[in-house]
Amino acid sequence: MSDLTHLTISEARAKLRGKEITAAEITEAYLAAIDRANPVLNAYVAVTADKARDMAKASDVKLAKGEGGALEGIPLGIKDLFATEGVHTQACSHVLDGFKPRYESTVTSNLWADGAVMLGKLNMDEFAMGSSNETSYYGPVINPWRRSRLDTVVMPTTHQGDGGFVSAGGAKTARTLDNAQLVPGGSSGGSASAVAAFLCAGATATDTGGSIRQPAAFTGTVGIKPTYGRCSRWGIVAFASSLDQAGPIARDVHDAAILLKSMASSDQKDTTSVDRPVPDYEAAIGKPIKGMKVGIPKEYRVDGMPEDIEALWQQGIAWLKDAGAEIVDISLPHTKYALPAYYIVAPAEASSNLARYDGVRYGLRVPGKDIVDMYEKTRAAGFGREVKRRIMIGTYVLSAGYYDAYYLQAQKVRTLIKRDFENVFAAGVDVILTPATPSAAFGVADEDMNSDPVKMYLNDIFTVTVNMAGLPGISVPAGLDGKGLPLGLQLIGRPFDEETLFQSAHVIEQAAGKFQPEKWW
Amino acid sequence: MSVDLLTVKRVAHLARIAVSEEDAERMTGELNAILGFVEQLNEVDVSDVEPMTSVTPMEMKKRQDVVTDGTKAADIVANAPATEENFFLVPKVVE
Numbered sequence: 001m002s003d004l005t006h007l008t009i010s011e012a013r014a015k016l017r018g019k020e021i022t023a024a025e026i027t028e029a030y031l032a033a034i035d036r037a038n039p040v041l042n043a044y045v046a047v048t049a050d051k052a053r054d055m056a057k058a059s060d061v062k063l064a065k066g067e068g069g070a071l072e073g074i075p076l077g078i079k080d081l082f083a084t085e086g087v088h089t090q091a092c093s094h095v096l097d098g099f100k101p102r103y104e105s106t107v108t109s110n111l112w113a114d115g116a117v118m119l120g121k122l123n124m125d126e127f128a129m130g131s132s133n134e135t136s137y138y139g140p141v142i143n144p145w146r147r148s149r150l151d152t153v154v155m156p157t158t159h160q161g162d163g164g165f166v167s168a169g170g171a172k173t174a175r176t177l178d179n180a181q182l183v184p185g186g187s188s189g190g191s192a193s194a195v196a197a198f199l200c201a202g203a204t205a206t207d208t209g210g211s212i213r214q215p216a217a218f219t220g221t222v223g224i225k226p227t228y229g230r231c232s233r234w235g236i237v238a239f240a241s242s243l244d245q246a247g248p249i250a251r252d253v254h255d256a257a258i259l260l261k262s263m264a265s266s267d268q269k270d271t272t273s274v275d276r277p278v279p280d281y282e283a284a285i286g287k288p289i290k291g292m293k294v295g296i297p298k299e300y301r302v303d304g305m306p307e308d309i310e311a312l313w314q315q316g317i318a319w320l321k322d323a324g325a326e327i328v329d330i331s332l333p334h335t336k337y338a339l340p341a342y343y344i345v346a347p348a349e350a351s352s353n354l355a356r357y358d359g360v361r362y363g364l365r366v367p368g369k370d371i372v373d374m375y376e377k378t379r380a381a382g383f384g385r386e387v388k389r390r391i392m393i394g395t396y397v398l399s400a401g402y403y404d405a406y407y408l409q410a411q412k413v414r415t416l417i418k419r420d421f422e423n424v425f426a427a428g429v430d431v432i433l434t435p436a437t438p439s440a441a442f443g444v445a446d447e448d449m450n451s452d453p454v455k456m457y458l459n460d461i462f463t464v465t466v467n468m469a470g471l472p473g474i475s476v477p478a479g480l481d482g483k484g485l486p487l488g489l490q491l492i493g494r495p496f497d498e499e500t501l502f503q504s505a506h507v508i509e510q511a512a513g514k515f516q517p518e519k520w521w
Numbered sequence: 522m523s524v525d526l527l528t529v530k531r532v533a534h535l536a537r538i539a540v541s542e543e544d545a546e547r548m549t550g551e552l553n554a555i556l557g558f559v560e561q562l563n564e565v566d567v568s569d570v571e572p573m574t575s576v577t578p579m580e581m582k583k584r585q586d587v588v589t590d591g592t593k594a595a596d597i598v599a600n601a602p603a604t605e606e607n608f609f610l611v612p613k614v615v616e
Contacts, residue, residue: 274577344562370613373539379538388548389555392536392538395532418576
């Protein structure tokens with residue numbers, strides 16, 4: 001039997017419904033793969049094997065009767081940011097030590113209602129603050145992709161037995177994998193690594209400044225951040241409430257559409273959840289894009305961007321043009337201010353959201369001589385460096401005398417960033433094409449990134465504008481760089497027009513093909 | 522604008538995070554790097570621009586003012602580090 005873990009969700013769904021395979025079989029295949037790979041990749045921080053087996057068994061009963069939901073029997077990984085009842089939920093922070101919620105997030109409830117199977121909780125940057133998954137209390141996640149170099153090797157003439165092949169000899173190129181460990185991006189690094197390494201069929205993720213799209217680009221997977229308000233934030237550990245959105249990471253565009261359909265809903269428990277029906281995203285896939293107007297923003301061509309990425313962007317433009325799209329040059333003049341504005345707005349909201357971790361209601365408590373001393377010691381021991389840094393920035397920009405200079409200014413700039421997009425869409429542009437990241441995956445413990453927080457922040461330069469404007473954005477793998485690492489393109493759409501993103505991303509996927517890492521783990 | 526060591530210690534206290542002398546010194550450098558980076562926002566002309574309050578134009582949803590949840594005291598304190606009879610326990614705050 002071929003490896004069940006390599007089936008896409010759409011393939012597995014058909015085989016489950018056709019009774020060719022069972023939910024128990026595919027779940028066992030994933031659990032075995034996690035057992036083998038997780039000591040190396042560190043993608044999961046908790047594996048819920050018993051729960052997975054129980055859920056799979058229940059799915060098989062339904063499938064046998066010809067019943068079952070849209071994701072019946074499909075094994076998924078869940079980012080540690082989503083509250084899962086009775087199961088490890090710590091946002092990969094020490095401060096939430098031992099936290100097992102008594103409730104289930106709306107997004108995961110929707111997935112279980114549709115029959116999905118939970119394999120476990122996925123590693124992430126602490127409180128979703130990071131771009132490399134290195135700020136996790138549980139240690140870094142490793143990217144299943146490695147750099148490689150092309151060597152010319154002389155092939156000897158070989159003959160292999162009956163029905164075997166004959167190689168005529170001569171020169172051939174072969175890829176040699178480099179041993180250096182690379183980051184999967186962040187903050188949804190566990191989600192991206194697990195999907196790319198076939199440790200789950202798909203995963204939930206969240207995106208505040210690029211945390212779905214950047215790791216998807218670094219691992220050759222598809223990640224979509226839907227429009228703000230499309231997925232309920234209820235039961236998702238809050239980072240920056242006006243920017244946070246949940247979305248899936250999947251192995252192809254079709255699977256991402258299937259997952260988002262289940263994750264999205266209108267929810268009374270989140271006042272920012274939008275009251276509009278969830279469209280059938282799968283139906284958008286395969287629709288022709290003839291006549292679609294694709295905007296190319298000149299501001300996304302940044303200094304020091306690798307040639308590979310510029311070439312990839314041009315290739316993407318050519319693919320969409322070949323498919324009948326009309327390409328137009330556009331300008332989004334406030335693009336360069338999105339990242340600095342983000343580094344005021346997001347820490348300000350985070351400093352307020354993270355005030356709740358006080359050693360009283362949940363998680364870690366470090367005793368002190370009085371209550372303030374207890375708060376201060378608990379938070380000093382419970383939060384990692386990056387989280388403390390952002391709480392400090394947030395507290396400072398919101399403190400008396402600085403509010404207008406920083407926070408108010410940033411929120412005004414945010415209005416301008418959103419207006420840039422509105423103008424372009426009003427002029428008839430249907431979708432915007434940009435690179436997803438300014439580089440391919442970098443090394444674990446990269447000195448440059450770790451010595452300067454701002455350098456790490458620059459990873460989100462192409463993705464953060466989308467959060468600031470509340471728009472949907474998808475990252476789709478479009479090629480490999482010279483070192484054999486995956487690179488992604490980003491498509492940005494009108495509010496609540498995720499369908500156009502799936503439709504156009506599918507065109508790129510068809511042209512570029514799919515990418516998977518060579519197995520070394 | 523930039524911060525000095527004293528400001529960093531004051532902000533740490535406001536944020537209820539204990540910092541050592543060494544932490545505070547390191548943070549001063551890091552915070553100044555970030556504040557230096559965001560400084561460029563001052564170039565932007567924001568006269569007559571409203572600050573963003575809601576990213577998607579939507580009316581705040583309202584619901585009936587009725588009890589929809591409750592009687593879950595045991596669930597609420599279940600994850601607390603110290604409790605007694607469904608109360609959270611904290612160090613003495615009133616003399």
